[in-house]
Amino acid sequence: MGADTLPQLLILNAQKYGRNKIAIREKDLGIWQSYSWQDYLENTRLFALGLAALGFRRGDKLSVIGDNRPQLYFAQMAALCLGGIPVPLYQDAIERELEYIIAHSEARFIVAEDQEQVDKMLALRGKIPTIELIIYDDPRGMRNYKQPFLKSFTAVQELGREFARSHPHYFEEEVTKGNPEDIALIAYTSGTTGNPKGVVLSHANLLTNVRLIKQAEKYEDNDQTMAYLPMAWIGDSIYSLAMLFDIGFTTNCPEAASTVLRDMREIGPTVIFCPPRIWENILTTIRVKMEDAAWIKQKMFDFFMDVAMQVAAYRLKNEPVPLKLRILYTLGEFLVYAPLRDNLGMRKIRFAYTAGAALGPETFQFFRAIGINLKQVYGLTETSAMCTYQPDTEVKLETVGKPLPGIELKISENGEVLIKSPGVFKGYYKNPEATAEALKDGWLHTGDAGIIDQDGHLIIIDRAKDVSTLANGTIFAPQYIENKLKFSPYIKEAVTIGQGKEFVTAMINIDMQSVGNWAERKNVGYTSYTDLSQKPEVYDLITQEVKKVNASLAKEEKLRPAQIKRFLILHKELDPDDAEITRTRKLRRGFIAQKYAELINALYSEKEAVEVETKITYEDGRTANIRAFLKIKDVEVFS
């Protein structure tokens, strides 16, 4: 049998490694429970046969929803083995979003992690008649659910066992029928505008791209990864499905979303992917903890971090490091960096990645300075994830690296990044207009504005449609400024406004953890997020941070006029449940401009405060109103 589809690779791995090598682990009851390749195959096989017994046919879609659990991966693989198509869903998505995706993809079978997800699916079943069967993994709380279309994961496997008796070769025959050009995944992208689009990727798309990455980065079958990012996100499908099967390494599912960092420390992964938000959270946590540490530890941390940052700067420029710094760095390795890496669970990291949004250069440098091989990569769902990377010897702060060998990349006349690669998708599911817009002459139009530097590295500036100009014609790249703001440990999210205006303004979300900690140390009392955000002391704190950003903007001639003149602090966090940011935490600017129109008008008036009333949506769909007075502050600009 060839090995050009994921199911064929699964069988191959089971033959090769059998019970001797672990494919996937899950922490349950406080212990890491392991599944060998043979276990993976058997679980998948039984579930697939159970699905077959229940009438699953080639081309049927199966959705999974829940945290990363081996059973959900088995279910996706089982669908693939039968020639079906997995459609993973975001587990924290609200009903309206789920309804669209399930109805649009016509998923017949849904595998839900637990009661919470089953409840959502039951609510949707009334509206979407295509849902035939809901299968749940965790039986907790399910005792009173007697609906005939509900089955437990093990019950389906039991059906599979029976089915195998009458159809002993069914599974293998179905796997053999698989073709590399078959659809392997429909990944819905949480677009910043309009409804999500279903990106159709074939086995060949996924596997070719994975093999390009493997060649460039030299992954091995004894590597360890963590499966903790949403299953609906393309990166997880690449690492926890395609790459897992192609390379045969081990993937690890944490116990719960809240225990990821602790579980990571127990596993010591060698390849890890974190979106910028997580790197920034880790750094913020380190800083908060250091502020509470004994003074001698603080002094040591500050001193050696300064050394490390200097060394990192030399290395990034590929210049020799002076002897004195080299000696101090070696000392720091023992005293600070190694213990810190160990504490973060990153002692064994060979490759660490960030992508999805720009990472603050200082954050990036911090992790490289303590000896973690962190690199920025770039990719889209439409390109089967990663398509540019930074070779180990060519890591640069501001770029996302160069195209993987085998991938073509160019910049269009209007500054948009275009990509041609074997990983580029087959089209948007049931949406030929959008496909035609994105794919022209074999080139994928990414919608990102970028430039290529003298070393052939790609630099992403912003979304092409977001880059605009101020009234006086200065370039205004909002995300670029927001990223600078967000590097402050006290600022969690920021929205800058300026298109067609005289000057730039900002709406800021404080970081509850670090500002709260700061307030406690300064003896500033507060009751809630809203209350804390409007304290005069907090405004003074944030003003200083905005001033720093202005100072750094002033250094670049082109951006000097785009400094922030006025800002306010928002009374609530921007939240995907309120549709202000996407599930992957990208700002939905159009919506925000509409929702906060009054605030934006006030920012461009003489007012010093503005009253606001907002509706917030809880996770279960209930709504409530928050009313607050928001202060507006002027900031010094530099020339």
Next chain:
Amino acid sequence: MNNNKKEVLLQVQDVHVDFGILKALNGVSLEIQKGEILAIIGPNGAGKTSLVNAINGFYHPSRGHIFFAGQDLTKLRPHQIAALGIARTFQNVALFKGMTVLDNLMVGRNLKMNSLFISQGIYWGLAQKEEIRHREAVERIIDWLEIEHIRKVPAGMLPYGLQKRVELGRALAAEPQLLLLDEPMAGMNLEEKEDIVRFILDANEELGVTIALIEHDMGVVMDISDRVIVLDYGEKIAEGTPQEIRYNERVIKAYLGSPARR
């Protein structure tokens, strides 16, 4: 809840508890049926906590008897009563603040540990096997109460709502037949209350634990209890389904103070 044949698990017969001239309980009689959720309500100082204290042996009745599964508890000490299968939580959280959540739950299983202290000293062999068995039971509770992330955190460092949840876990770790909950939701916000209610219902239905709870939140009481008993000035003034209690004149007068809400 779904028991038609009423099997009495605990019987309180004409119990009096007094502190000097103050009568905390003045001839209270009641029955707790196997598998039910019984709510005990009443104004402050009505004797609710005294009743729970009398059941689990903190107080000894000056008159009357308490039978649990046919056995007279009146003369027994609290740890003997606990060993019979009655666990409780306290109005004020009673955890070992310096110990981790995991250790607090392990303490909850203390009465189930059998190995002699000599074999515990040697550890390997019997004691180790036993430890593993208990740890597994505790891990199931941790999983069940969704407190994995605080497994190794000292109990005293947790927010109040979580401490209450851990205390519930500590009581459940003893695998009780009867669980006495003294205001498990006091001082909680809506979300925390909803969580605890779910755990109480699950404990009742999935683990088959009979539950008697003291609670002031009438919404919760009306929603989850099968029967309600009302105390006032150390006497039982009413008993019945939540519906019956809601419209009981005496209760409204003594306790709710105003016509039925909701």
